[in-house]
Amino acid sequence: MPVKSYLAIPLEGKKDELISALRNFEQCEVVPAKNQDVLALVTDTPNQKVEEVLKEKIEAINSLKLLSLVSGFNTPYN
Amino acid sequence: MNKSVTNRRSFIKKMAMISAMTAAATMFPGILFAKEQEEGIPEDANLDWKKGPCRFCGVGCGILVGIENGKAVAVKGDPNSSVNKGLLCVKGYHQIMCIQSKDRLTHALVKKNGKYVQTPLNEALDIVANKMKDTISEHGKDAVAMYTSGQSTIPEGYVASKFMKGAIGTNNLDCNARLCMASAVTGFLTTFGTDEPMGCYEDIDHADYFITWGNNMAEMHPVLFSRMLEQKSQRSAKIIDFATRTTRSSLASDRSILFEPQTDLAVANAICYEIIKNKWVNNSFVEKHCNFSKGLTNMGYGLEDNYKFTDKPEKIDFEAYKEFLKDYSPEKVSRYSKVSVRDIKYLAAIYGDPNTKIVSYWCMGVNQHTRGTWMNNLIYNIHLLTGKISQPGNGPFSLTGQPSACGTAREVGTFTHKLPHGVVMNPKDREMAAKIWKVPVERIPAKPTYHATEMFRAVDRGDIKFIWTQATNPLVSLPKTSRYRPGMEKKSCFVVVSDVFPTPTSDVADVILPASWHIEKDGLYGNSERRTQHWNKMVDAPGEATADAWMFIEVAKRMGYGDLFPYSKENHVEEIYNEYRQFHEGTKHGLAPLEVLKKESGVIWPYVEGKSTQWRFNAKYDPACSNGEDFDFYGKPDGKAIIWQRPFEEAPEKPDQEYPFWLNTGRVIEHWHTGSMTRRIPVLHQAMPNAYVEFHPDDAKSLGISNGENIKITSRRGSCTLPASINQRGLPTKGQVFVPFFDENMLINDVTLDAFCPISKEPDYKKCAVKVEKA
Numbered sequence: 001m002p003v004k005s006y007l008a009i010p011l012e013g014k015k016d017e018l019i020s021a022l023r024n025f026e027q028c029e030v031v032p033a034k035n036q037d038v039l040a041l042v043t044d045t046p047n048q049k050v051e052e053v054l055k056e057k058i059e060a061i062n063s064l065k066l067l068s069l070v071s072g073f074n075t076p077y078n
Numbered sequence: 079m080n081k082s083v084t085n086r087r088s089f090i091k092k093m094a095m096i097s098a099m100t101a102a103a104t105m106f107p108g109i110l111f112a113k114e115q116e117e118g119i120p121e122d123a124n125l126d127w128k129k130g131p132c133r134f135c136g137v138g139c140g141i142l143v144g145i146e147n148g149k150a151v152a153v154k155g156d157p158n159s160s161v162n163k164g165l166l167c168v169k170g171y172h173q174i175m176c177i178q179s180k181d182r183l184t185h186a187l188v189k190k191n192g193k194y195v196q197t198p199l200n201e202a203l204d205i206v207a208n209k210m211k212d213t214i215s216e217h218g219k220d221a222v223a224m225y226t227s228g229q230s231t232i233p234e235g236y237v238a239s240k241f242m243k244g245a246i247g248t249n250n251l252d253c254n255a256r257l258c259m260a261s262a263v264t265g266f267l268t269t270f271g272t273d274e275p276m277g278c279y280e281d282i283d284h285a286d287y288f289i290t291w292g293n294n295m296a297e298m299h300p301v302l303f304s305r306m307l308e309q310k311s312q313r314s315a316k317i318i319d320f321a322t323r324t325t326r327s328s329l330a331s332d333r334s335i336l337f338e339p340q341t342d343l344a345v346a347n348a349i350c351y352e353i354i355k356n357k358w359v360n361n362s363f364v365e366k367h368c369n370f371s372k373g374l375t376n377m378g379y380g381l382e383d384n385y386k387f388t389d390k391p392e393k394i395d396f397e398a399y400k401e402f403l404k405d406y407s408p409e410k411v412s413r414y415s416k417v418s419v420r421d422i423k424y425l426a427a428i429y430g431d432p433n434t435k436i437v438s439y440w441c442m443g444v445n446q447h448t449r450g451t452w453m454n455n456l457i458y459n460i461h462l463l464t465g466k467i468s469q470p471g472n473g474p475f476s477l478t479g480q481p482s483a484c485g486t487a488r489e490v491g492t493f494t495h496k497l498p499h500g501v502v503m504n505p506k507d508r509e510m511a512a513k514i515w516k517v518p519v520e521r522i523p524a525k526p527t528y529h530a531t532e533m534f535r536a537v538d539r540g541d542i543k544f545i546w547t548q549a550t551n552p553l554v555s556l557p558k559t560s561r562y563r564p565g566m567e568k569k570s571c572f573v574v575v576s577d578v579f580p581t582p583t584s585d586v587a588d589v590i591l592p593a594s595w596h597i598e599k600d601g602l603y604g605n606s607e608r609r610t611q612h613w614n615k616m617v618d619a620p621g622e623a624t625a626d627a628w629m630f631i632e633v634a635k636r637m638g639y640g641d642l643f644p645y646s647k648e649n650h651v652e653e654i655y656n657e658y659r660q661f662h663e664g665t666k667h668g669l670a671p672l673e674v675l676k677k678e679s680g681v682i683w684p685y686v687e688g689k690s691t692q693w694r695f696n697a698k699y700d701p702a703c704s705n706g707e708d709f710d711f712y713g714k715p716d717g718k719a720i721i722w723q724r725p726f727e728e729a730p731e732k733p734d735q736e737y738p739f740w741l742n743t744g745r746v747i748e749h750w751h752t753g754s755m756t757r758r759i760p761v762l763h764q765a766m767p768n769a770y771v772e773f774h775p776d777d778a779k780s781l782g783i784s785n786g787e788n789i790k791i792t793s794r795r796g797s798c799t800l801p802a803s804i805n806q807r808g809l810p811t812k813g814q815v816f817v818p819f820f821d822e823n824m825l826i827n828d829v830t831l832d833a834f835c836p837i838s839k840e841p842d843y844k845k846c847a848v849k850v851e852k853a
Contacts, residue, residue, distance in 0.1 A: 040098035
């Protein structure tokens with residue numbers, strides 16, 4: 001049951017678009033930086049396979065310039 | 079999903095988010111996640127939010143701590159604080175995570191037969207009081223000493239001063255703020271006759287240019303830097319970084335100008351030379367509001383024990399000052415500063431342009447300098463010559479490193495020479511202290527004794543037989559710990575350490591006292607912009623951990639001074655603050671009443687008729703101005719500030735054939751000072767688990783050193799082995815290496831030199847000579 005965190009960098013002028021796109025995924029939590037074009041992103045999925053599918057979907061978002069993995073945890077629910 | 083904040087999965091998600099934010103903070107200077115905390119808190123969380131100041135750095139951000147079932151579980155920026163306007167940096171945001179650390183000091187420990195034995199606090203305080211009393215009766219009152227902190231609260235500093243100077247009658251009290259901003263104090267006193275910046279953070283909203291002198295604000299003062307970046311993006315304000323190393327601040331600046339260590343003295347004079355040569359002097363301001371002086375030169379560097387120095391100021395005139403500056407033409411200075419003539423002229427033109435507003439910021443690069451007082455004077459010279467001072471967006475501003483270096487160390491006066499108002503050398507100041515403290519005036523000695531470095535030399539020599547340190551970690555933070563650690567280990571000195579966590583300093587203690595963390599007690603801090611901030615206790619401290627102020631009072635009572643400390647345990651903070659306020663009554667330093675501080679997110683002094691004074695010495699804003707002019711530098715008897723003639727002098731130790739590199743030391747964004755708190759915050763520790771030594775890539779290449787390779791750094795004092803870092807966090811100039819000092823397992827201060835500014839007695843951690851070799 002992986003929890004992963006990323007830094008997501010939008011294409012120029014597409015920060016709001018990227019935020020909306022990521023928030024459309026139930027498994028994503030997004031916190032945008034106030035003063036930079038960077039988003040902190042946490043994904044919470046039930047297993048590795050779902051995580052991989054989600055990552056592929058995120059990487060397919062048009063407004064995304066770069067997705068960089070920061071940390072990964074694999075843990076049971078509570 | 080379960081939404082309890084304390085459930086494990088929610089915690090892990092929060093940690094993951096924190097990791098991402100921390101990574102971002104190391105990659106993007108000044109980055110802020112304003113709503114980060116709210117995003118992480120479930121809507122149904124029933125948190126009670128309590129206001130207070132941040133525990134780290136001197137910026138003094140307002141925080142709101144979320145309390146759930148008696149535990150601190152969340153922190154967010156206080157939107158009502160004008161300092162940070164709801165923003166926080168990575169350290170501020172994570173601060174409460176350290177207090178539940180497994181190795182927290184929760185009970186007193188007394189060393190018996192070489193082992194620490196858990197001891198009831200009352201018994202430990204008996205031991206401390208008896209030992210202090212016995213030492214005084216056997217060796218005299220100057221055989222006992224106290225070393226406190228810019229992290230001590232205002233009441234803690236006040237009680238320490240009253241206890242040592244008013245009750246015992248010794249000036250053997252100094253603090254770790256000596257290591258970080260003593261040069262700023264002596265700079266202010268010599269130029270203006272009164273301490274602390276004339277401006278405030280609101281200057282950021284008005285300035286056209288920010289010139290940072292040896293100051294990596296993106297990592298050390300990130301919230302202020304983010305405010306500067308905001309002005310850069312909204313108003314095209316410019317940031318010029320003037321430093322000896324390329325940092326995250328340099329990368330985010332409009333221009334980065336590098337100089338050879340120590341030559342900032344010469345460049346500052348060259349800027350003044352250019353201002354005068356190009357007729358950019360604000361003549362009416364200088365004529366009305368400035369005098370010129372010179373002092374002694376070739377003062378030495380304090381390298382020998384019992385070093386003494388007293389400056390002998392001598393008045394000069396503007397013509398003599400101009401003559402002196404002839405040695406500092408940009409062409410001459412460029413030769414040894416390695417700053418191009420063009421860049422010197424560029425800096426001078428910015429300061430000289432009458433249509434631009436400029437704030438100069440500095441911190442340790444200028445203060446931790448063997449000519450730190452002079453460097454402070456020289457930056458003031460530039461602002462005084464151009465009249466760009468004490469106005470919104472125009473002014474010199476020395477930043478501080480600790481949350482109450484100003485409020486406690488400087489204002490309460492926990493230095494050997496200081497009293498809560500004024501200095502021990504001044505009979506009137508001693509009389510005021512004696513009256514408020516209700517002690518005979520003769521009890522307060524008129525002579526200062528040991529400043530920080532000399533205090534630990536005295537421990538090593540065996541002159542000090544008892545020392546009590548609080549909220550500080552000198553065996554990591556002092557320069558030349560290779561001498562002072564063995565000194566503290568000697569049997570000749572009884573060591574008491576009061577702290578929240580075990581440290582290398584508590585490792586040598588005879589008694590360890592468990593201290594409360596700041597939100598576990600009532601308190602007050604004072605930040606860099608003269609803002610006093612109050613908070614109420616938010617959570618209970620674990621075990622027998624107790625506020626330092628109350629432990630001082632308990633020891634004082636046991637030593638027979640109970641009548642001087644008639645405070646109640648429940649209300650001692652309020653009672654002490656009300657007593658302390660008497661020292662600063664009046665328009666020049668009036669402090670806000672506690673009722674006001676309880677409501678507001680901090681109040682700037684002087685607080686006069688219900689208002690903060692944001693710009694001192696300017697008659698438009700400062701009711702203390704009384705000379706009928708636009709400006710009144712009332713700290714000086716004639717109301718005039720001093721433009722000082724201060725030359726360039728070499729550093730005490732320079733690279734040579736045997737030790738061919740400069741060593742510069744400093745901090746990183748993830749850790750606060752010696753890391754005793756931030757290294758116990760898992761996400762910060764994971765982000766920066768150990769210290770390192772930075773090389774210029776050309777030096778690394780010529781030495782055949784690669785990233786991560788273990789390198790031994792050796793000076794004439796000692797050595798330290800660390801992994802190499804090339805083209806990572808920072809980039810030192812060729813011939814220089816940089817090491818952060820937060821890591822107690824890699825003690826770079828075993829290597830540094832204990833030379834200090836002869837006027838401020840602040841050590842220089844930025845310059846000594848080392849050799850490097852593969853370990």
